[in-house]
Structure formats: structure tokens, C-alpha cells
Amino acid sequence: MNSPRTFSLLLLALLIFCFGVAAGLQPRFRLLENQRHQSNNFFSLLLGDSRRMFANSFYVKADEYYHSGFYPTIFDNNGAFKTAHMAEDTGAVNSKNHGEETGFMGAPRDWLDAFGRHFIPNRHTHLDEGGAAGDLSGSDQVREILPWLKLSAELDPQNVQNYTVTAYWLRQRMHKTAEANQVLLEGLRENPGSCDILFELGRLYAESNHDTNRAENVWIAAAKNWQPIEGDSDAKYANDFIYEKITTHLGEAELNAGHWPQAIQWFQAAQKVSNTPNALQELIDGVQAKMAAQTNAPAAPTR
Amino acid sequence: MVTILKADKLRVEYRNREMRQATKIALAGLDLEVHAGEVFGFLGPNGAGKTTTMNVLLGFVQPTSGAASLFGIDVRQPIARRRIGYLPELTYYYKFLTAEELLRFYAKIFGLPRSEADRRIDDLLKLVELEHARKRPIKSYSKGMQQRVGLAQALINNPDLLILDEPTSGLDPLGRMKVREIIQRLKNEGKTVFFSSHELGEVETVCDRVAIIHQGELKVVGRVDEIKKTHHSNLEQAFLEIIGYQPQTAS
Amino acid sequence: MRNVFAVAGIVIKELYRRKDFYVLFILTVLICLVMASVNIFNDKQIVRYLKELCLLLIWVSSLVIAITTTARQIPAEREQRTLLPLLAKPLTRTQLIFGKFLGCWIACGLVLVCFYFAFSVLAASRDHAWPLLNYFQAAFLHWIMLGVVVAMALLGSLVFAAPSSNSTICFVVIATILTVGRYLDAVAVAQPEPFRSIIYTVYFAIPHLEIPFELRNLIVHDWPLIGWNFVALDALYLLAYAAAFLVAACLIFRRKPLN
Numbered sequence: 001m002n003s004p005r006t007f008s009l010l011l012l013a014l015l016i017f018c019f020g021v022a023a024g025l026q027p028r029f030r031l032l033e034n035q036r037h038q039s040n041n042f043f044s045l046l047l048g049d050s051r052r053m054f055a056n057s058f059y060v061k062a063d064e065y066y067h068s069g070f071y072p073t074i075f076d077n078n079g080a081f082k083t084a085h086m087a088e089d090t091g092a093v094n095s096k097n098h099g100e101e102t103g104f105m106g107a108p109r110d111w112l113d114a115f116g117r118h119f120i121p122n123r124h125t126h127l128d129e130g131g132a133a134g135d136l137s138g139s140d141q142v143r144e145i146l147p148w149l150k151l152s153a154e155l156d157p158q159n160v161q162n163y164t165v166t167a168y169w170l171r172q173r174m175h176k177t178a179e180a181n182q183v184l185l186e187g188l189r190e191n192p193g194s195c196d197i198l199f200e201l202g203r204l205y206a207e208s209n210h211d212t213n214r215a216e217n218v219w220i221a222a223a224k225n226w227q228p229i230e231g232d233s234d235a236k237y238a239n240d241f242i243y244e245k246i247t248t249h250l251g252e253a254e255l256n257a258g259h260w261p262q263a264i265q266w267f268q269a270a271q272k273v274s275n276t277p278n279a280l281q282e283l284i285d286g287v288q289a290k291m292a293a294q295t296n297a298p299a300a301p302t303r
Numbered sequence: 304m305v306t307i308l309k310a311d312k313l314r315v316e317y318r319n320r321e322m323r324q325a326t327k328i329a330l331a332g333l334d335l336e337v338h339a340g341e342v343f344g345f346l347g348p349n350g351a352g353k354t355t356t357m358n359v360l361l362g363f364v365q366p367t368s369g370a371a372s373l374f375g376i377d378v379r380q381p382i383a384r385r386r387i388g389y390l391p392e393l394t395y396y397y398k399f400l401t402a403e404e405l406l407r408f409y410a411k412i413f414g415l416p417r418s419e420a421d422r423r424i425d426d427l428l429k430l431v432e433l434e435h436a437r438k439r440p441i442k443s444y445s446k447g448m449q450q451r452v453g454l455a456q457a458l459i460n461n462p463d464l465l466i467l468d469e470p471t472s473g474l475d476p477l478g479r480m481k482v483r484e485i486i487q488r489l490k491n492e493g494k495t496v497f498f499s500s501h502e503l504g505e506v507e508t509v510c511d512r513v514a515i516i517h518q519g520e521l522k523v524v525g526r527v528d529e530i531k532k533t534h535h536s537n538l539e540q541a542f543l544e545i546i547g548y549q550p551q552t553a554s
Numbered sequence: 555m556r557n558v559f560a561v562a563g564i565v566i567k568e569l570y571r572r573k574d575f576y577v578l579f580i581l582t583v584l585i586c587l588v589m590a591s592v593n594i595f596n597d598k599q600i601v602r603y604l605k606e607l608c609l610l611l612i613w614v615s616s617l618v619i620a621i622t623t624t625a626r627q628i629p630a631e632r633e634q635r636t637l638l639p640l641l642a643k644p645l646t647r648t649q650l651i652f653g654k655f656l657g658c659w660i661a662c663g664l665v666l667v668c669f670y671f672a673f674s675v676l677a678a679s680r681d682h683a684w685p686l687l688n689y690f691q692a693a694f695l696h697w698i699m700l701g702v703v704v705a706m707a708l709l710g711s712l713v714f715a716a717p718s719s720n721s722t723i724c725f726v727v728i729a730t731i732l733t734v735g736r737y738l739d740a741v742a743v744a745q746p747e748p749f750r751s752i753i754y755t756v757y758f759a760i761p762h763l764e765i766p767f768e769l770r771n772l773i774v775h776d777w778p779l780i781g782w783n784f785v786a787l788d789a790l791y792l793l794a795y796a797a798a799f800l801v802a803a804c805l806i807f808r809r810k811p812l813n
Contacts, residue, residue, distance in 0.1 A: 363638065391635065397634075411560040412556075412643045412644065
């Protein structure tokens, strides 16, 4: 063992062994490489599938920030926080919330608990309404949720709500339409044909850029991409909800443009998935009444 | 003759419950008196009980039975240590402090006013020849310099009784000479010095009286010349005879 | 008291001559500056995530400094044999314990002043606001809480064999209190006997250090000031625990052999 020749031979044998193992494992790694997820983000690669867990916690953190820290923990009754309020307030997410959102902590369990509540946020507020200070002039404070949403999107690009919620608040409160547009386009790159993102993009064009035609085109693309989900699940409700939103917005756009038959078609499409078909029926009836009234009106005299 | 230091039937036992060993008797009824103004040598082989005796006198260890006092005050009272200076065998001090800061810290504990503390620090650093290094952190000192810092801190309060545990341990001959000079100087000033040492030549030179302790028992106490006369030999031979050392005869 | 302050002064000198504080401070500032340089949708006013990160780093750093500095005080004195020449002076063991406590606690206070100043500058650079009273409330209760931590670590240094084991146990206990201390009663309610009684006992026995910890949320999210009476009550509550730990430490140290 002390001889240099023996040492060199052992080293050579070790090298050959390592080379053989590497060559043998190469085909397996090729297979794994093809199954790797799309993200090139360092943390995504580092964390693997657990990145979704982190992404979810950052998403919840953003909602916690939306409430200025007044947020239930796993020990509290979080029935009223199943759907993030920051998403619910965008009007584009199906809410699963129920119960009292201001009293999730319940009554103090003992004197220590009662005392400790003086040192934590203890009032339900939303950042878009001025937050803890209640100052409506500061309603652009909703910017504070953006870092967490951005981080969540980095780690889980497949969660479309990261993009839609971010884009909504960027354009609605902070008037950063260009940045909102960029976020949505990035979301579409990661989730091609996503109805939620397309819907939000359409809203951006309609409400911020006042480009109704472009908005309609995007919403029509969203409606065409929509696929129904069978069964009875939260995913189906969310899916139906967004279709209802798309079709009702298209209906309203057509209504504003005076294209009443097209509007009725969209409202009828919305009825098929809506929880409130009667309300939509009333709308349809109203439009039909207007159409009928126009038909019966005397024609304008011609020269 | 005023008794500065007194040990009365001092007994210290150590029992190691975890190891289930038998009780070790470190001191077996030690009776000792040191008078004012004398230089008293406390001798004994390793493990004889010298350090245990000092630990009791300094209040580090509670005796199992018996009593000890300094200046008539029970050693368990912190005030008993107001007029003493102590130099441990192994001199380690706060490495991040300078010599000046260390002395100022100890001066504060003794309650010395600032001006007096400054004066004493200057005098002591000059005495132990550490003026040039007063602003350097102690971690940069050599062993000899650390020993000298130790001596300086033992003298900071101008003590009436100095307790030194092997004061020349690890010092070169020049260092040992300086320590002997300091002890002599203190004696001339009327201070009392109580020290343990293995350097019997030194003890012979500076001590007025010595006590020899072996296996926790006091074997002899008296003047150096009386002990030498009784045993018809020098102090080293007398010491070996007293502790019962039997030289092995060559076969 | 003179002796207590003298010992405390040495502890403070030790802290600012060691590198621990400077390393942690620079690390905290660097991390915050890096996070502050991230471009988030071209908005320069986003500040709360920075405040939260900075406060979290301040809490972690302050706990590291408090626990590691305190855990090594008495063991280092023993190991380096500086304890014997110190106790050979007219200084009682009780004075030594109080001196060490006071030194570590004041050192933590000085550390907090630096950290909170840096935090306020960072926040003001974006917020353009200086809610000094809010910061004072948070820093004050943080400091009081560190007093409990220091007392706990000092007691631990007399009970446990090594500073490393003491530090580890302190970190684990404190981290557990900070994260789940507030919810132990909720956990207890859901348990059958006898676990319910055991958990309730633990819940009421532990010092609720999480109260100052959760105050961070009020600072991050710009909530108004807490009533000063509640701040005073919490300070008294925590100081009572610190006193209890210190008394226990004194009782143990008085009986402990020095060699």
C-alpha cells in the first residue's frame, strides 16, 4: 500500500469505476431532464416541488398584508378567508368564503389571550381602503402586497391568480397599466390560453386603456379557450365563474355597442353556468324588451 | 502578636457521588495562625491540601467543619477580602482588556476613588515593569508579563495580607528574583505575606515561618532555622523527612 | 451596586471588542440593502416587506447576541480561570450574577439602539415618516424581552455543562415560545385530560415572549400606538420572569463549587 505504483493503480481503478458509473447513469438522467419543470428560476430548481408550498405561503402572506396583519392562523376559524380577499375584491374570483371575517379569533380564551390581543392587529381592514390608518387617500397602499405576489409567481408560475390579482391592483390603484400588461403577458407565456388571464387582460384594455374592441377580441379568445369541467368540485365552480364573467362582460360590451342580439347570445351562454340564472334572465328580458320597443317604434321619415 | 490569618480545626471533605468514590479528605482538622508582618511559607507535596486551604481562606470552598478567619472576620463574609490581595497559581485575566483597564476594574471593586486608583495603577505598573505595555490587550502578553499583571492586581488595594499561590511558577530566574524583591519590600512595609511554593531555596531565603502539610494534615510549623536545626539538615532534607519520603536504595 | 456596575462594564467592553455584533449588523444591513434594491414593478414606495425582513433579522441577530454572549459568561470565567481572582475581591457571587446580567442586558440594549436606528433609516427612506414613538414601544419591549432571555441563559449556564448545550436549549425554547406560545391554550382545549391540564400548566408557566415579538406586525403595517399602560404591564410581567430566573441563578451559583 505504501508503494507509489500501487497507489497509482488504485487511483486509476477508481477513475475507471467513476467513469463507468457516470456512463451508466447518463441515460437515466436524460429521461429525468425531459421531465423537469419549465422554470429556470434558481429557487424553483433548488426547492423542487416544495416550491409550490412556498408559493402558496407567499400568496397567503400577500393576503395577510392586504389585511395589514389581521389574519387568521391555523388555530383560528378561517372560514371567511378560504378565498383571499385581495383576489375576491378584484371581482374575478369565485369566493368560497363563509362566516364572520371580523371575529375569527373568537372571544378571548383567558386573561393572557385577552392581554396579548392588545399587541397584535385586531381590526379587519383592507389596504385598498386605506389599511390600518383608514385613510382613503392612501388606498394605493395595496402596493405592499406586490412583492409577495411577485415571489409567489416566481415559484409557482402555474398559479394564474398571482398574475390576475397583481395586474388588477397595479392598474386599479397604482395606475401602472404598462406594468400590469407586462405581468399578464408573462402569465400567458407561462399559462398559454388561460381564461382568467385573458379575461383580466380584456378588463385592462376595456377599463384602463378604454380600448373596447381589443378587449372584446381578448374576451372572445378567452371564451373560445374555455373548456367545461365535469363533476362537482371547487375547480368546476371557479371554471364556470370565469366563463360567466367573460360572457357577461362580452354581453355588456355588445350591449353598449348597441349589438343587442349578440348581447343576448352572450347572456344566454352565461346563464348555462351561472348561479343566478334568473338575474341574467331579467337582463335578457330587458334587452329583448328594448329590441321589441325599437322594432315597434315608427320608422324615421326618409326624403 | 496580632493574628491576621487563623484556621481552626479546618476540615474539608470531597465526595464524588457520580463516580461513587470514597470520600476524599482534603484537609483533616488544620490549625494554623499567621501573625501580622511575617512572611509565611506554606509547603507540601502536590495534593497535600495547600490550594484547598487557600480556597477556604478566600471563600471559594465551604469547609465541612471548622472555621477560618481573616483579620478576625469569618472568611465567608465578602468584607474579609477587603484587605487582602490574591495571586492565583495560573494567572489568566480578561484577554480583551489592557493591563490598565484590568487594574482599573479591580480598583473599582475595592471602591478606590478615581484619583487614588490612577496613582496606584501608575505605581504598580512601574513596579512590575509593565508601563510600556499598559495599553496593549493582555492576550498579547507573554507568560511572564501575565504573571506580573497578576502581581499588580494582587497589590491594587494596597493589601495588608497577600496570599500568593506559587508566585514564581513559570518565571525565569530574573522574574523569580523580582518576585522575591517585591515580597521583601512588602515585608519591610509591615505587610503580611502568605504563600505556597515548591521552590524551597526561595522559601528559605524570604520566609520567617513555614508550615508543612501532607495528606491534609499539618506536619510541622515553625521558624525555618528551627526546623533545619531540629532535623540537622537543610530545608529540603527536612521537608522530605517530615513528609515521610523514603529514598529507594539502588539494588 | 458599584460592584455590579463594574462587572457590567466589563461585559459591555467584551461585547464591543468581539466581532459578533459587527458581523451580524453588517450582515443585516447588507441583506436589507440587497432586498431594497429589488425592482418591484418600478415602485420605489413599497416598504412593508423590507420592514418585516429587517425586523425579523433584528430579532434573530439580537437573540443570537443575547444568548451566545450570556451563555459563555460564567463558563468562560471558569475556563479561563478569571473567576478566582475576581471572587477573591470583596465581590459576592450574587453581585457577580447581577453584574453579568446587567452587562449583557445593557449590551443588548445598545445593540438594539444600533439596529433600530438602521431600521428607522431604511424605513424612512421609503416611507418618509418617522413614527418614533411606535419604534420606541417596539424597541423597549424587545429590550425587556431580551432581559428575560439573558436571565434564562445565565441560569442555563449554571445548570448545563457546556455553553453550546445551553445556547441550543435556549434557542429551541425561545423559538418555540415565539412561534406557538400564544396558541397553547387553543391546543389545550382540544386535548383530552390529562394532556389538557399539562398543556395549560405549560401555557401559564412559560414567559410569553411572543407578545413583544408580535408587536412587529403593528410596526410593519403602520398600526397606531399601543396604550402605554399595556406596555408598562407587559414590561412588568416580563421583568418578573427575569427576576425569577435571576434569583434561581443566584441560589444555584451560591452552592456551586468554583473549581
